[in-house]
Amino acid sequence: MRERAGRVSVVLRCRPLNARERAEKVPEVIEVDEHGRTASARRAAPTASERASTSERANARTASGETRDFVFDDVFGPTSTQERVYDSAVRPMVRDVLDGTNCTVFAYGQTGTGKTHTMSGAHDAECDVLSTDAGVIPRAMMQVFEHLESKELEHTVKVTYLELYNEEITDLLGAPASSPGHKHVHALMEDGKGGVAVKGLEEVYVSSTEDVFAVLNRGNARRRTEETLLNKHSSRSHSVFSVTVHIKDVSPDGEEFVRCGKLNLVDLAGSENISRSGATHMRAKEAGEINKSLVALGRVITALVDKSAHVPYRDSKLTRLLRDALGGRCRTCIIATVSPASHSIEETLSTLEYAHRAKNIKNKPPTNGKVPKSVFLKDLQDCIERLQDDLLATREKNGVFLSKSNYDAEQSEHATARRRAEELENALASMQAEHDKVTRMFDKTKKNFLQLKEQHAGVEIALVETKEYLRETESELSDTKKVAEEKEYLLDTLEKKHDAAALVISTMAEDLGAAQHEAAALFDKIARQESVATSNTESVLSIKKSMGERLEKMVSDLAGWQKVERDTRAHMKRVMDDYMSRKEKEVETLKEAVMTMAHAVEQATRQASEQASSSMLQRAERLEQEAKALRADSDVIQQVMVQNVVVARRGRDETVESLLRSLTSDREAFSDLAETVADTSERGHAEFVSKHVDDLGAIRKEFTNQLTTAIKPDLRTGTTPAREHARVMLAEPVTPSAFTFNRDEALSRRTNVDAKRSRPPLSPIGGSRLN
Numbered sequence: 001m002r003e004r005a006g007r008v009s010v011v012l013r014c015r016p017l018n019a020r021e022r023a024e025k026v027p028e029v030i031e032v033d034e035h036g037r038t039a040s041a042r043r044a045a046p047t048a049s050e051r052a053s054t055s056e057r058a059n060a061r062t063a064s065g066e067t068r069d070f071v072f073d074d075v076f077g078p079t080s081t082q083e084r085v086y087d088s089a090v091r092p093m094v095r096d097v098l099d100g101t102n103c104t105v106f107a108y109g110q111t112g113t114g115k116t117h118t119m120s121g122a123h124d125a126e127c128d129v130l131s132t133d134a135g136v137i138p139r140a141m142m143q144v145f146e147h148l149e150s151k152e153l154e155h156t157v158k159v160t161y162l163e164l165y166n167e168e169i170t171d172l173l174g175a176p177a178s179s180p181g182h183k184h185v186h187a188l189m190e191d192g193k194g195g196v197a198v199k200g201l202e203e204v205y206v207s208s209t210e211d212v213f214a215v216l217n218r219g220n221a222r223r224r225t226e227e228t229l230l231n232k233h234s235s236r237s238h239s240v241f242s243v244t245v246h247i248k249d250v251s252p253d254g255e256e257f258v259r260c261g262k263l264n265l266v267d268l269a270g271s272e273n274i275s276r277s278g279a280t281h282m283r284a285k286e287a288g289e290i291n292k293s294l295v296a297l298g299r300v301i302t303a304l305v306d307k308s309a310h311v312p313y314r315d316s317k318l319t320r321l322l323r324d325a326l327g328g329r330c331r332t333c334i335i336a337t338v339s340p341a342s343h344s345i346e347e348t349l350s351t352l353e354y355a356h357r358a359k360n361i362k363n364k365p366p367t368n369g370k371v372p373k374s375v376f377l378k379d380l381q382d383c384i385e386r387l388q389d390d391l392l393a394t395r396e397k398n399g400v401f402l403s404k405s406n407y408d409a410e411q412s413e414h415a416t417a418r419r420r421a422e423e424l425e426n427a428l429a430s431m432q433a434e435h436d437k438v439t440r441m442f443d444k445t446k447k448n449f450l451q452l453k454e455q456h457a458g459v460e461i462a463l464v465e466t467k468e469y470l471r472e473t474e475s476e477l478s479d480t481k482k483v484a485e486e487k488e489y490l491l492d493t494l495e496k497k498h499d500a501a502a503l504v505i506s507t508m509a510e511d512l513g514a515a516q517h518e519a520a521a522l523f524d525k526i527a528r529q530e531s532v533a534t535s536n537t538e539s540v541l542s543i544k545k546s547m548g549e550r551l552e553k554m555v556s557d558l559a560g561w562q563k564v565e566r567d568t569r570a571h572m573k574r575v576m577d578d579y580m581s582r583k584e585k586e587v588e589t590l591k592e593a594v595m596t597m598a599h600a601v602e603q604a605t606r607q608a609s610e611q612a613s614s615s616m617l618q619r620a621e622r623l624e625q626e627a628k629a630l631r632a633d634s635d636v637i638q639q640v641m642v643q644n645v646v647v648a649r650r651g652r653d654e655t656v657e658s659l660l661r662s663l664t665s666d667r668e669a670f671s672d673l674a675e676t677v678a679d680t681s682e683r684g685h686a687e688f689v690s691k692h693v694d695d696l697g698a699i700r701k702e703f704t705n706q707l708t709t710a711i712k713p714d715l716r717t718g719t720t721p722a723r724e725h726a727r728v729m730l731a732e733p734v735t736p737s738a739f740t741f742n743r744d745e746a747l748s749r750r751t752n753v754d755a756k757r758s759r760p761p762l763s764p765i766g767g768s769r770l771n
């Protein structure tokens with residue numbers, strides 16, 4: 001092994017697969033290069049059985065196929081022998097011990113990886129020849145004694161063997177306990193030189209390898225081992241086998257001195273995955289304690305590597321025991337043991353990482369173990385005196401008493417213990433605070449739990465209800481199934497019917513095709529009808545439009561006609577007024593003439609009545625002529641009216657008739673007037689004139705009324721009688737004869753009227769004459 005001053009040396013040993021692993025064909029994931037002092041760890045996919053026995057997380061991690069390399073001071077593969085490991089890693093250290101150096105060799109690794117095999121192995125020897133399986137301890141002892149014997153040096157060799165189990169130190173070489181349940185537990189104490197010592201530990205002086213093997217056998221017999229799934233003889237404790245060698249020597253200058261070297265050989269209990277090792281109950285607690293102390297060891301290593309100000313040696317008795325070996329004045333070698341099996345890859349990697357880090361721990365320079373013989377003797381003398389004092393004090397007093405030096409040592413230990421107690425109290429206070437916090441969390445959790453319990457009760461009720469509902473649902477389901485079966489049956493029937501229906505449907509489809517054809521023809525017809533209807537509508541609209549236009553035209557014509565009528569009426573009125581005023585004048589004149597005549601008649605009563613009669617007759621004739629002229633005027637007027645009516649596209653028959661009647665009546669009236677005038681001589685002109693003035697007024701009034709009625713609009717229809725009459729007229733074919741004045745008919749009507757008035761009918765104007 002290469003040596004680097006002051007540094008902890010770390011070697012790796014990888015054991016071969018055991019029989020069971022070989023049988024299971026467990027893949028090997030560790031490759032070692034002894035020459036290159038490297039080890040490669042490969043994460044491989046786990047086998048089915050590994051998957052079954054490994055946590056999901058581990059499976060996930062080991063499935064990655066990652067390979068990591070580690071370099072150590074020495075690497076030993078599965079085929080490396082015990083001898084080779086010893087010669088390479090430990091033999092130099094034993095040499096140092098014999099030179100007066102304190103050395104520590106400890107094996108560290110997962111359970112079942114060969115720590116005990118490496119440290120102890122088989123330590124029986126025949127004929128002073130160690131078996132090939134002999135481990136570090138027997139080989140070291142063999143080397144020590146070979147050296148001492150070969151050099152024929154004066155020496156003493158003493159050994160101690162202790163076990164640290166569940167944080168209690170037991171002396172494996174001490175007197176057996178008085179009762180099976182009783183154990184001697186030993187305290188750790190400061191040795192006053194920066195190290196620790198186990199108080200009251202039995203030191204056994206040995207003078208040969210046989211003595212050592214006997215001691216080892218005695219101690220190993222008391223060591224706690226158990227069978228686990230991972231190791232048939234698993235060590236359940238850490239063990240420390242210490243060898244102290246004192247050698248008397250002489251310096252070149254002739255001075256005698258004593259070389260004192262101590263070799264600590266530590267076999268740690270293996271870290272274990274509790275689930276994989278199958279540990280339960282006490283064993284699980286045991287494994288927990290082992291792991292705890294190994295974690296403390298890991299923290300110490302980390303603190304030393306990181307050069308932390310505080311190294312937590314006091315966290316466990318294991319680290320206190322190894323204090324000198326880790327960071328103290330000691331030469332140290334760590335033998336890390338690993339398994340090549342794939343199922344241990346995670347633990348193997350953990351071991352490799354810690355071991356690799358531990359390489360960086362630097363110890364202080366070892367003390368020179370050479371003590372002058374006088375000093376050594378003085379020390380021995382002091383020791384003997386202390387022991388004698390204790391013995392004396394014990395003898396004199398009725399109890400256990402100590403010598404002053406032992407008392408001081410005890411006091412010093414008590415002071416340390418007090419400090420430790422204070423530290424522990426502080427730790428306790430922080431733990432109390434943590435405990436309070438946890439209690440509060442517990443209370444909160446308890447509250448939550450109670451709430452959850454209540455919810456759970458509610459859920460249980462709901463569950464019962466759900467179960468009930470489920471039962472109901474199941475019953476409904478069975479009913480539904482029955483219904484489903486029935487439906488299935490019906491479905492079958494329906495399918496058959498469906499086939500039949502399909503047949504019918506195909507027939508219907510054909511019919512439908514025909515119907516569609518007919519419908520198409522029908523639609524064509526309808527389209528045609530619609531087009532006709534549209535054209536009709538257009539015609540109606542056109543007729544309506546032309547009717548409207550015609551009506552408007554008619555209205556406008558009517559308005560024109562009304563104007564003509566108004567003009568005619570005004571004209572007639574003027575004619576009539578002229579005529580009347582003329583006639584009135586004439587009547588006046590006539591009256592005057594009549595008066596004159598009457599006067600003349602009165603005066604010329606006696607003058608020739610014939611002359612008078614003739615004159616009157618002439619006068620009457622003249623009047624008749626005038627009447628004829630009037631009649632001619634009337635005819636002219638009549639013709640004008642007719643012409644006007646014709647020009648106004650027919651006209652108001654009734655109005656015209658009325659006018660005609662009126663005119664006829666006027667004519668007749670004039671005829672009557674003429675007759676009356678003819679009769680005037682008989683009835684008197686005054687009566688005649690006044691009567692006819694009245695008649696003329698009545699005629700005018702009636703004419704006016706008729707006109708008003710003819711043009712008065714009907715509130716309901718919005719039309720006037722004249723318009724209505726015109727409409728009727730327009731609707732009927734009009735012949736000019738309809739407007740021809742029938743004089744005879746008029747006369748006959750006049751006669752009828754007169755008859756109704758009980759008046760003698762007038763003689764035709766043309767044929768009238770005065771009687």
Ligand SMILES: Nc1ncnc2c1ncn2[C@@H]1O[C@H](COP(=O)(O)OP(=O)(O)OP(=O)(O)O)[C@@H](O)[C@H]1O
Pocket residue numbers: 014015016018078109110111112113114115116117118231233234235236268269270271337
């Ligand atoms: N290098 C090796 N060559 C052959 N067999 C070995 C080797 N290492 C270990 N073994 C065997 O493996 C088994 C377990 O070894 P060992 O008891 O030494 O493990 P351990 O690490 O001490 O376990 P634990 O921590 O449980 O005590 C033993 O039967 C041992 O003989």
